Amino acid sequence: MASSDVPESVQRFIEYLRIKTVQPTPDYASCTLFLRRQAEEIGLEFSVTECIAGKPIVVLTLPGLCPSEPSIILNSHTDVVPVFPSSWTQDPFGGARVADGADHRIYARGAQDMKIVGMAYLEALRAFRREGTRLRRTVHAVFVPDEEIGGHEGMELFVERDEFRRLNAGFALDEGMANPADELRVFYGERAPCWVKFVARGNAGHGSQFIEDTAGERLHRVVGRMLAFRSEQLELLRRPLDAGGLRTLGDVTSTNLTLLQAGVQHNVVPAEAMAGFDIRMTPNVDYAGFRRWLQQVADEERVELEFVQFWADNTMTPREGAFWAAFEGALGQLATAYRCEIFPAATDSRYLRRAGVPALGVSPLCGLPILLHDHDEYVRESDYLRAVDFYRCVVKALANAE
Ligand SMILES: CSCC[C@H](NC(C)=O)C(=O)O
Numbered sequence: 001m002a003s004s005d006v007p008e009s010v011q012r013f014i015e016y017l018r019i020k021t022v023q024p025t026p027d028y029a030s031c032t033l034f035l036r037r038q039a040e041e042i043g044l045e046f047s048v049t050e051c052i053a054g055k056p057i058v059v060l061t062l063p064g065l066c067p068s069e070p071s072i073i074l075n076s077h078t079d080v081v082p083v084f085p086s087s088w089t090q091d092p093f094g095g096a097r098v099a100d101g102a103d104h105r106i107y108a109r110g111a112q113d114m115k116i117v118g119m120a121y122l123e124a125l126r127a128f129r130r131e132g133t134r135l136r137r138t139v140h141a142v143f144v145p146d147e148e149i150g151g152h153e154g155m156e157l158f159v160e161r162d163e164f165r166r167l168n169a170g171f172a173l174d175e176g177m178a179n180p181a182d183e184l185r186v187f188y189g190e191r192a193p194c195w196v197k198f199v200a201r202g203n204a205g206h207g208s209q210f211i212e213d214t215a216g217e218r219l220h221r222v223v224g225r226m227l228a229f230r231s232e233q234l235e236l237l238r239r240p241l242d243a244g245g246l247r248t249l250g251d252v253t254s255t256n257l258t259l260l261q262a263g264v265q266h267n268v269v270p271a272e273a274m275a276g277f278d279i280r281m282t283p284n285v286d287y288a289g290f291r292r293w294l295q296q297v298a299d300e301e302r303v304e305l306e307f308v309q310f311w312a313d314n315t316m317t318p319r320e321g322a323f324w325a326a327f328e329g330a331l332g333q334l335a336t337a338y339r340c341e342i343f344p345a346a347t348d349s350r351y352l353r354r355a356g357v358p359a360l361g362v363s364p365l366c367g368l369p370i371l372l373h374d375h376d377e378y379v380r381e382s383d384y385l386r387a388v389d390f391y392r393c394v395v396k397a398l399a400n401a402e
């Protein structure tokens with residue numbers, strides 16, 4: 001593939017896409033070797049921290065002129081989600097470059113989420129080195145494992161380590177989401193995941209009888225109340241704001257029934273039934289009060305409640321101060337229209353923000369369908385080249401912020 005008419009930066013992007021860092025068995029070893037080679041080529045410092053064996057956090061560093069100033073973190077995750085190859089028109093790990101008018105599409109799992117961002121960071125640092133551009137602050141490109149499965153053995157542990165403290169981070173960029181419209185989505189906070197299981201127990205017996213007070217009836221009432229709450233929030237999402245304009249998904253709390261388990265055979269009334277919900281709490285929710293309400297529902301319906309995950313931190317990145325001004329200034333320079341939002345799902349930014357490092361979630365992909373986690377994930381070559389220019393401008397502004 002690597003023919004001479006393909007820009008070298010694109011060849012490197014395709015090489016990264018071909019590394020099978022796919023969950024649940026990501027090839028992190030090959031990924032680390034690739035990143036080490038990038039560091040050597042560009043002339044960046046290189047370090048690897050394994051909070052858990054086999055789960056490398058790789059840091060490539062461009063030292064600044066004022067190394068004691070708080071640094072800039074450019075974060076990206078190296079893992080990607082699984083694929084259903086039969087639903088793809090291209091090899092999901094081939095990095096096929098397919099003509100699209102005067103442009104090309106590059107197909108691969110991770111093309112949008114988020115290998116394009118990781119490689120665009122490195123290409124921006126490569127350009128600084130090549131041009132001899134010196135920045136005030138040190139910049140660390142951080143490549144973390146396992147974001148796609150919650151980051152529990154990646155960023156969540158890393159922010160507790162001395163290796164992280166020594167980075168002396170003052171500000172971070174992390175992942176966002178493509179926007180089919182021509183507007184950059186800037187995520188300054190995110191909804192908190194609350195994953196619960198309601199377990200109902202009741203009378204068992206023969207399926208031909210009217211057994212009283214069964215697990216199914218109890219669970220049915222719980223599910224009804226949860227889905228009523230879901231409808232309220234969906235209605236709120238569709239209602240315009242008092243100040244005008246529309247709410248986005250990040251502004252409301254969503255609920256989905258994602259797990260259901262009960263029964264052994266048709267004519268046996270089961271003694272136990274379980275329903276699991278994926279709830280995402282918008283940051284203005286009183287988390288403790290919401291948790292109490294869930295417990296109240298469980299108690300009133302006489303079922304057990306298990307919290308599988310309850311993230312109770314809603315730290316948001318302030319849209320003021322020197323870093324924000326530098327970021328906004330760079331967008332102005334690029335003439336990029338943008339809007340600020342709460343990210344609907346969970347990213348590693350939540351660990352950074354809780355650790356006191358303000359983070360913005362940004363994907364430089366505009367005018368492109370949202371294909372993260374979808375079949376036939378792709379970006380256009382022009383998107384990638386623009387992403388490199390985007391980070392050259394934004395990183396320069398952040399790293400030179402006074
Ligand atoms: C809660 S841990 C799982 C993380 C995952 N993040 C994304 C971006 O899909 C999610 O929100 O489901």
Ligand SMILES: [Zn+2]
Binds near residue numbers: 077113114147175
């Ligand atoms: Zn991602």
Ligand SMILES: [Zn+2]
Binds near residue numbers: 113148372373
């Ligand atoms: Zn993802």
